[in-house]
Amino acid sequence: MNAARTARRDRLPGRAGPALLRHVRGWARPGVGRIDVVQSLKAAAAAALAWAVTGWWLHAPMALMAPWAAVALVQSTVYRSLRSGLQQVLMIALGTLVAAGAAVVTGNTMAAMVVALPVVVLLGNCAPVGEQGLYAPTTALFVLAYGSYSAFDVAHRLVETCIGAVIGIGVNAVVLPPVLSRDVKRLSRRLPGDCAELLSTVADELEADYGRERAESWYTRAEGLRATLSELRTARQWATESYRFNPGHRLRASALAPPPEWDLVWERIGEHLQTITRTLLEAAVDRGRLATPPPSALECAAEVLRAAGDVCAMDQKILEDGPDEERRERRAEELDRAWGAHSRLKRELPDGDTETATSVGGLVAEIQRLLHDLAP
Structure with a gap:
């Protein structure tokens, strides 16, 4: 089962295997x-x-x-x-x-x-x-x-x-006036890819008997998204400066990248992932700060997070290869699947157990915010 999930995660659009992806990110700095x-x-x-x-x-x-x-x-x-x-x-x-x-x-x-x-x-x-x-x-x-x-x-x-x-x-x-826009496109692609990989990992491991160590690794990776966002802001500043008084930038081939408003959306998505993984960390079996959600709720949460990860993976694919009708339809289907799983997760809210309702309710609310920000 776990091997099948790993293989499925590696086949997501625009996704390399986790070990290969980390290796490539450590060395590749285009341009x-x-x-x-x-x-x-x-x-x-x-x-x-x-x-x-x-x-x-x-x-x-x-x-x-x-x-x-x-x-x-x-x-x-x-x-x-x-x-x-x-x-x-x-x-x-x-x-x-x-x-x-x-x-x-x-x-x-x-x-x-x-x-x-x-x-x-x-x-x-x-x-x-x-x-x-x-x-x-x-x-x-x-x-x-x-x-x-x-x-x-x-x-x-x-x-x-x-x-x-x-x-x-x-x-x-x-003579070849410098246009520094390549890193903007690289980091713009990296953000949805990192989010997709994290969401798929959390979904696959959540259905097992997860504990503090796994939850801490999720939270650490979610916090790492801040560093990518910071790099992207710096890259945008350099790109903007490279266009100032540049007589040849219109003649130079520059990498297309989403507008700055796109960064704000992914900043919010990163914050949602931090909150979700922190809630899961505090609700881990050997943590005890929040009640551990029942297995049925964790299964529903895993389903909605997996679908949200597929949406992020499609966003990365669209950034790499450009938007077309097929990719837009696939993205819409994955988002609909995520909302359906979220509806089932809301039905897992317990009536009498307030402690469990607190942990499950926290997940329900933050995942709902995540899905709203993933909307087109």
Whole structure:
């Protein structure tokens, strides 16, 4: 019986075996490695181009500043490149001017470092520029260490930094501008898959004489859905940012994903699963906080949870392969089956035993909320 249930669970649409699924999830992160390689090559190309312009063509005396700025400004999104470019130019200008002023006033490199470095480090740490604040003290060190603080040197340093910034931002915006939407689709598919797997597991094991250990594992897995939702929120933020000021995102193939409102639905579904598994945990035979539901009620609960799991599995299938009439009909059939099993579960509410009625009633109410949120 258990082997048959396991085989049935592994055959659900879009579902791999549990061990294989966990292995694949641990390793597969579509798009991340490719994007990293592309961005690294673009940064190297931007640095080489900046050096060619300033060092080879213009013969600039501070040509190093251009590739230094260019390589740092091929960021993970075009918006981040623009923002970081403005911040970097500002920090380099501050570091250059403070260091040059300290050198002119003191007339001594060591004394200028003592005067300038505390100021530029404080500016870099306090200014709302994030990691770009490091450019203020490093630029000041370059200025003082190489003695390049004349008006001519300061002007060239700033001009070459601006040239490098323009090249870095331009390369990132024109050459395969990054569109970070793949993780949104991956995590959107993962949520209904995780819910389907958990519901099927609970249904299969609930009909047996379940105890505290099994119930704790269900509750732990239900809590783990929060982590996936958190990842999905972060992925959506990155995807949204990657579209800002991105001139080529409409020309790039991006992964289709459900709208942000979809996340709220699955957040509620995850909360329902946490409540259901917590109720089952507290009603476990060796737990004792709630009365254990009778076997007939557990069988009905298992039936409705199994049908709800099949609905979630169909949602995953629809996300992977797209909606069609057959999949919609199958989903509607599974949801109707779940509501039918829920009606039978409500009839299991005892009349006289208030303790048992409390545990069964808690399951009935939370499963009903789950089914309402699973509605199309």
